[in-house]
């Protein structure tokens with residue numbers, strides 16, 4: 001069974017450079033949490049601090065209510081799977097999976113039984129005698145997972161364990177990992193810079209920005225209500241257009257009705273930006289009304305990435321992308337509509 005993890009005001013510095021700033025985070029027993037953010041935001045450092053490989057400058061870490069801040073890695077009830085898998089080239093699959101048990105002094109017979117169980121669980125039956133070089137990428141990844149899970153950890157720490165797999169294999173492995181984690185009831189903390197991976201795997205996503213938590217919530221919550229331009233951008237709302245906000249209304253073009261912003265979520269009066277996803281914006285038919293923001297623009301370019309067309313629309317001095325069902329002729333005037341729930345408005349300085 002999994003145990004809870006509590007990170008309390010954790011600070012980490014390398015030399016004089018602070019990397020994590022008083023991070024507080026609670027992970028429930030059995031929960032799957034993804035730490036998401038761009039390269040260098042500190043997610044691996046946070047994971048390694050929980051694992052016990054990095055000594056914090058301040059704050060505490062608890063597992064199952066016990067303070068483990070000073071505990072050595074092997075006394076934390078956690079196992080880590082690394083990006084590189086860190087498999088030993090001369091050690092067979094079975095020996096690799098049994099390695100942690102041998103270190104714990106288990107006898108040969110018990111180790112064999114447990115390794116057999118892990119091989120079945122991870123669909124590696126018949127591969128026990130192989131060396132890493134004789135395995136596919138997906139199989140190697142499962143061996144690394146098997147080595148971590150064999151010791152029955154309460155907490156599974158995953159450091160980008162799928163980044164070396166090709167896209168097609170990764171899809172399958174994601175679902176396997178999620179199923180495995182749920183059936184074992186283990187607590188998982190997963191580091192990734194892949195938004196889709198975090199969305200698919202996690203009960204909760206924690207987005208990091210320069211060593212601080214930018215926002216945390218369920219995937220649906222973050223998707224629908226990003227709290228800042230940084231989070232919106234990271235979650236695919238990469239289009240950005242200027243608007244003016246006054247009295248909780250955002251205005252795109254004087255000719256179109258302004259959008260009433262959710263009370264309490266409106267940025268202060270003045271220059272602001274609306275951020276939105278290409279797949280959530282629409283090109284409107286002439287005169288078609290919309291509850292949202294409407295901009296007037298011209299088609300700059302159309303491309304076909306597959307399934308739908310993706311048009312680049314020039315609005316004033318900005319270009320934005322929008323998915324459309326059919327090719328739009330270049331130079332055609334269009335009304336671009338951003339439905340209210342898809343329009344994320346932030347002060348221009350945010």
Ligand SMILES: Nc1ncnc2c1ncn2[C@@H]1O[C@H](COP(=O)(O)OP(=O)(O)OP(=O)(O)O)[C@@H](O)[C@H]1O
Nearest residue numbers: 014015019037038039040041042043044045046193
């Ligand atoms: N051992 C170290 N010594 C000095 N600086 C380090 C060390 N490890 C990490 N850093 C620095 O700390 C910052 C955060 O690194 P970290 O690896 O946690 O980021 P990350 O979000 O996991 O990035 P990536 O996705 O690239 O792994 C970076 O600026 C990095 O250069």
